[in-house]
Amino acid sequence: MPRVFHIPGVIFLFCAFVLLFLVSISLPYLTVIDIARVKFKSGSPSVDQDTNPIQQIRFGTWASCWYEDSGIRACSPADNAYSTTIFGPNRQDFVTIAPSWTRGLAVHPVATGVTFIALLLSLSTHVLFTLLASLTAFLAALLTLIAFAIDIALYAWLKHQMSKLAGVGSNTDTAPGFWMTFVAFLLLCFAGCTVCFGRRRDRMEGATTYNYSWKNRFRRY
Secondary structure: OOHHHHHHHHHHHHHHHHHHHHHHHOOOOOOOOOOEEEEEEEOOOEEOOEOOOEEEEEEOOOOEEEEEOOOOEEEOOOOOOOOEEEEOHHHOOEEEEOHHHOHHHHHHHHHHHHHHHHHHHHOOOOHHHHHHHHHHHHHHHHHHHHHHHHHHHHHHHHHHHHHOOOOOEEEEEEOHHHHHHHHHHHHHHHHHHHHHHHHHHHHHHHHHHHHHHHHHHHHOO
8 A cells, every 4th residue: 555645544543542542531530531511600519419519520431520619529430321410509409410411422432442443454554454444444433423422412411401500600611522532533534535545546556557567568579
């Protein structure tokens, strides 16, 4: 395969794998990588059984973590379908982010695994393996797109639920993990295309060389 296509494809796959791997770890293990976060401006809300007022809550792949006004960080138990309840002032009103909205976040590590397989296949210059690498990269892109759609759904639902919490002022924003998933999707699309185009060009060059050799052989007679 021409190196002009092969090398960028491998680089795209490697970068996509690193991004998805970090998002797959996420909270509660990597505190800076979450999908969506809520910053509270007023109302002294609290979370679950923790009655202390919080100033921010973050939602990751495996858990949610919140920061109390005192600076202490606490997280929910790590699970692939966690639930978080946020209470308003005096713990009278509350909203719940149910497991049905976080269960789908497990698609991130699945996409990571498929991306890793595509990366390994792309290291070979054999025609069969490059074809499989291209197809696997597109499959990883599809899974990443599904994961990104789940991220969007979680963000939209979280924003909707926060608006229902009376007496609490808040801002709901997307977080680094949200955009890392989107960038990984683009990289996987680029990787699949470069590997595919590289294989096509390799076949065209092979066909040209074959035809040229036969023409030279006939010219001798």
